Amino acid sequence: MVRRTRAEMEETRAALLATARKVFATQGYASTSMDDLTAQAGFTRGALYHHFGDKRGLLAAVVRQIDAETDERLQAISNAADDPWEGFRRRCRAYLEMAMEPEIQRIVLRDSRAVLGGSSPEAQRHCVASMQGLIENLMQQGLIAEANAQALATMVYGSLAEAACWIAEEGGGDARLAQGLATLELLLRGVRRSR
Template identity: 45%
Template sequence: MAQKRADMIAETRGKLIKAARDAFAAKGYAESSMDDLTGQAGLTRGALYHHFGDKKGLLQAVIAQIDEEMMARLSVIIDEASTTWDGFIDESIAYIKMSLEPEIQRLVFLDGPAVLGDPSQWPSQNACIRSTQHSLEKLIDEGTIRAVDTEATARLVMGALLGASLWIAHAADPEAASEKAVESFRALASGLLLTGNAANQS
């Protein structure tokens, strides 16, 4: 019985998140009404309030789902890289370029910050910082980069990536902004390399 109830709860939450994600991506958060969301999911407003509190809570759940997908994609990029340094650079550039994807751009970098506040304070950022810190620690152990405070550097790196992504999302020409951001990030990141490695990694 308990498992059946848990399955029903998960199914209801899943329906609401899918309906909200589709609507927010297509029309934007502000233009999506709760009646439209619940109607599309075949549920009532009461179900939305019960599971998410309000429309804002539903947006949080949608962004959390997208964040998980982004982290999974980035993890694959790290795993497939031939070196730890390549993984660090490729992951960072992929994060920047994700801000060009319409759904991510609108929900994570436009509507999300407007409704939920500073994205650097979102729980997902802590996971990104931990992942970056782990990469930096490995790079130091391998002798690829200079010895730095990995937490401080990870926060600086993620701050730069997040700032670039927000800039791209709001830019008149996102593609051009993305190219500039990637080039500038490569230049900034190269400053971490030990002198003997700089030529080899450029």
């Protein structure tokens, strides 16, 4: 038996993830054959099972990867804003707009929910904690009404997550995105402190 180096193992894992992302995004989880996927990646089913356990484990790893990239994109929006309120508002809007991106729509908002039951508890905690930090900052600056920051973060994140799934449903499209964005503005006006 040939022993593979750590670098080779990481390359195999990365190739399987990249192939799975492409195939899950175009064909969907249910229609993806593990034999076809591993053949496209140039590996055996054994490599997939070694790195991810099974098809469901591979989907979970792909979702984690996309979630991490999404988080980076959202953080960049917040960081680039000169005005903290506008950064928060743009970040919330971008989250809903991402529901229209085919890869996020199919893999994260449809297949992940159907197969994995949605985001992992760790991912949800991370999102709420990130939102809480933003809200605490806005409260300290007097831009939003005083409230329990964790409770408000949980409600805002929960609203965004459910709205994104609603937008991503089959037949949702641009009309639902427009409705979601308009409703988001109403929600955000409700927490903004009057000047």
